Amino acid sequence: MRVAITGMGAVSPIGLSAGELADGLLEGRCGVRQAPWADPNDPVPNFYGAVDDRFDPRHWMDDRVIEGCDPFAWFSIAASEQALAQSGLLGSLDPLRTAVVHGTSMGGLNSLMGAQAAYDAHGMAAVSPKTMIKIWSNMAASQICMRHALHGPSLTVSTACASSLDAMGTAARFLESGVCDVALVGATEGGYPTPGYRSDPPFEPVTQAAGRGYGMSTPSADPRRAMLPFAADRSGIVSGDGSVWFVLESEAHARARGVDVLAWLRGHGTLSDSHHPSSPEPNGTWEARAMELAQADAGVSATEVQALVAHATGTPKGDTAEIRAINRVFVDDAGRDDLLVTACKGHTAHTGASAGGVNLVAIIDAMHRGRLTNINGTTVPDPEIRFDAVLHEPRSVDLEIAQINAFGFGGQNASIIVTRDR
DSSP: EEEEEEEEEEBBBBSSSSSHHHHHHHHTTOOOOTTTTTOOSSSSSSSSSSSOOOOOGGGSHHHHHHHHHOOOHHHHHHHHHHHHHTTTTOOOOOOEEEEEEESSTTTTTTHHHHHHHHHHHOOOGGGGGGHHHHHHHTTHHHHHHHTTOOOOEEEOOOOOHHHHHHHHHHHHHHHHHOOOOOEEEEEOOSSSSSBBBSSSSSSOOOOHHHHTTTTTTOOOOOGGGGTTTBBTTTTOOBBOOOOEEEEEHHHHHHHHHTTTOOEEEEEEEEEOOOOOSOOOTTHHHEEEEEHHHHHHHOOOOOTTTEEEEEOOSHHHHHHHHHHHIIIIIITTTTTTTTTTOOOOHHHHOOOOHHHHHHHHHHHHHHHHHSEEEOOOOOOOOOTOSSEEESSSSSOOOSSSSSEEEETTTTTEEHHHHHHHHO
């Protein structure tokens, strides 16, 4: 596999473009803050990683689109437009040779929850007549196709928190097979609350309440230590919103345009863990296999990979499995105790389906700027770690080959390999 990445865009808790996101990762910004729906009298902290409150959908779309979309589609439109602009393809896409592949776990679920709250409080008259066209998971991809009059494949991938990397892999297969020349690829989660979206009555998303009830949330009272990837004292997840999009092109198409290639997508591995709905196999057996599949697809070995951005959710079980998987693939099998490993969720919170996209922005930026973000908030690493975890501050690097992981509920394991243009 050799697919060009020529544009990227982002809407996140720490920045409203891929550049701002990358800057935020290097500067140690933290998007974790008190959830807007939190009861100020509740002694238990309730944190959330909402999109940067400077986001204004009116900058990107007209009122008709705003009113007909859930905010997850707003975020997707904005981030995909940024990626197209950077690639130089904005306004010049071939409508029959361009694919759109989007990943999401929740889709427009926030609009559904808001409609239910309005119905329960005020009856049918309070429910938006556009509710049904807001809530479907495919609507972000569909809105982008309508915006650019595209008639190529339009697919929505839903593999939980692995969705972004599986969307990348799916789009790359389209390009490699000759189905299309260009693919807009992204992943998005969330949409409540954000400026421009108001609910009557205000509500706490039941998904957040359910997560706390399931024991996923951190008990920390300090937002900067609420999510601690790979830390010895990690305690849980802080959920967040985000959308990250990329422009992928076949090598021939990118070379013919003479465009600058940000990085090359070289390999994709995906499989089912098949262990438990929310917990990975404890030894990381199948996470390791996903990494090996990505390396095999790329034609590289573990000895060649210089850095890895881990999924690293800050949960006791999830991080243990991934640490063991990395130890096995890189340290036990390849003798790579010098492998640089970082993670982004201490900066952004866990942005669900888009988390792998955040990791990809971090790696592409590191390839160009020579600085790899550190694991924010984590000071004492898990004692099982036998690789070089990037702690305390960013690391100077010269990266040519890197790996990215994204693992999700239901045993969705995905990994990709990217390389710098050579």
